[in-house]
Amino acid sequence: MTTSPAGRRSLTRVTDKQRLGPDAQVDDKALVFVPTDPALTDPFLALVEDWFSTPGFEWHPHRGLETVTTVVDGVLEHGDNLGHAGALEPGEVQWMTAGSGIIHRELAYRDEHAQVLQMWLNLPAAKKMTPSRYQDLTDAAMPRLRAPGLLVDVHAGTVGGVTGAADLHHPVQGVVATLDPGASYDLQVPGEQRLFAHVMSGRLLVGGRELHAGQTGWSDPATDPVIGLATATTLRLAAVDPERPARVMVYSGTPLREPVALGGPFVMNSKDEIATAFTEFHAGAFGPVPRTARLAYDR
Numbered sequence: 001m002t003t004s005p006a007g008r009r010s011l012t013r014v015t016d017k018q019r020l021g022p023d024a025q026v027d028d029k030a031l032v033f034v035p036t037d038p039a040l041t042d043p044f045l046a047l048v049e050d051w052f053s054t055p056g057f058e059w060h061p062h063r064g065l066e067t068v069t070t071v072v073d074g075v076l077e078h079g080d081n082l083g084h085a086g087a088l089e090p091g092e093v094q095w096m097t098a099g100s101g102i103i104h105r106e107l108a109y110r111d112e113h114a115q116v117l118q119m120w121l122n123l124p125a126a127k128k129m130t131p132s133r134y135q136d137l138t139d140a141a142m143p144r145l146r147a148p149g150l151l152v153d154v155h156a157g158t159v160g161g162v163t164g165a166a167d168l169h170h171p172v173q174g175v176v177a178t179l180d181p182g183a184s185y186d187l188q189v190p191g192e193q194r195l196f197a198h199v200m201s202g203r204l205l206v207g208g209r210e211l212h213a214g215q216t217g218w219s220d221p222a223t224d225p226v227i228g229l230a231t232a233t234t235l236r237l238a239a240v241d242p243e244r245p246a247r248v249m250v251y252s253g254t255p256l257r258e259p260v261a262l263g264g265p266f267v268m269n270s271k272d273e274i275a276t277a278f279t280e281f282h283a284g285a286f287g288p289v290p291r292t293a294r295l296a297y298d299r
Helices: 271-282
Strands: 013-016 028-033 044-052 057-062 065-074 076-080 085-088 093-097 102-108 114-122 133-137 144-147 150-156 172-179 184-189 194-201 203-206 209-212 215-219 233-239 246-253 261-263 266-268
Touching (some): 076 114, 093 102, 093 150, 172 184, 194 233, 203 246
Antiparallel strands (some): 044 114, 065 093, 093 133, 144 150, 172 246
């Protein structure tokens, strides 16, 4: 039970992101959360922050999950073997359904600079082999909620009467909220959903607990202690730094409560399904690796 009186959400736990530094693909990397125990974060699997210029993430496969990539800074160039290609700027989101299998790449446009937050969202067993697709949530078409001192980009679900553009395979709500100093907001969250609130910048109270940039607060699904049904809940957000605004990503989703098998870029429900995914990928069932040139882009 993670609500206080009047349906207020409180936090079950708070975690700090782990900075890893550069590797062969990126200039820097941080792990916000990873699937050490998938049941604790269900239906979310991972959230990773990457800073890269070159080489970035060249052609690689996925199956059984969705990747939700929010551009923080720079320009992200992406493409896949279904023929999609594009570039996204800060605040924009790439929502990719890997489903039955896709091959894609993510690069910094012109090898200059990209900073992204990529979340892995699990798919239900019944949707693991759904057809692959891309959805680009661009700035021009981003549904937004505005109030004095507040701007909320709605990626998914319906918040304050504003519905996000993402077409979903499973109940998920996702926003990025920017609060001016002293501003506050009560975010409505379905009681049956687990949520995380990742502070992208600044400091703010989340569910009554102060968090700073790089920290993530979690709130587990809320149920009525008497009848056991999910209750209507709100998460209180309040910027506390008198000099700087705060920015926070808040995603919530209904837990799948299904077995999770992890195998590199694949997420299935059993080890046998992971083995099948690797066999089918190497046999060409995902399609050929594209040989397309880099994107010519000038928005």
